[in-house]
Amino acid sequence: MALAMLRRQRQRGADFTMKEVMDAVHAAFLASKGCDPYDGGPLDASLLVGSEPCLPSGRRHDDERLRRQPALVIAGDPLACFYDVVSRQTAQAKGELAADDYIAHCRAVTAKAAGGQA
Numbered sequence: 001m002a003l004a005m006l007r008r009q010r011q012r013g014a015d016f017t018m019k020e021v022m023d024a025v026h027a028a029f030l031a032s033k034g035c036d037p038y039d040g041g042p043l044d045a046s047l048l049v050g051s052e053p054c055l056p057s058g059r060r061h062d063d064e065r066l067r068r069q070p071a072l073v074i075a076g077d078p079l080a081c082f083y084d085v086v087s088r089q090t091a092q093a094k095g096e097l098a099a100d101d102y103i104a105h106c107r108a109v110t111a112k113a114a115g116g117q118a
Helices: 002-011 018-032 088-092 099-113
Strands: 070-074 083-087
Touching: 002 018, 002 070, 018 070, 018 083, 070 088, 083 088, 088 099
Parallel strands: none
Antiparallel strands: 070 083
């Protein structure tokens, strides 16, 4: 996954090494503690076991059962070497979810930000 992220960011003009990306991906996994940092919901690591050799970027329409699958996304500046591990649902929230699903996701994010449970 680090190689895919590095290629994507180099196409956008970033300039860092594979080691830097691997370290940043590792740090993102450690920081996640198994939860989506936006909606507070648990990530389902069991969904990583399968035919897909790396984390999804959340760019495809997927089966509902995959919503809690961990996904790697660039955190903030696309030219920086910082990542978040989020649910596939969060990764897809930028315009790829149906309106009802997006509203439900926004409510979960708001509840987490307010200190409530998702």
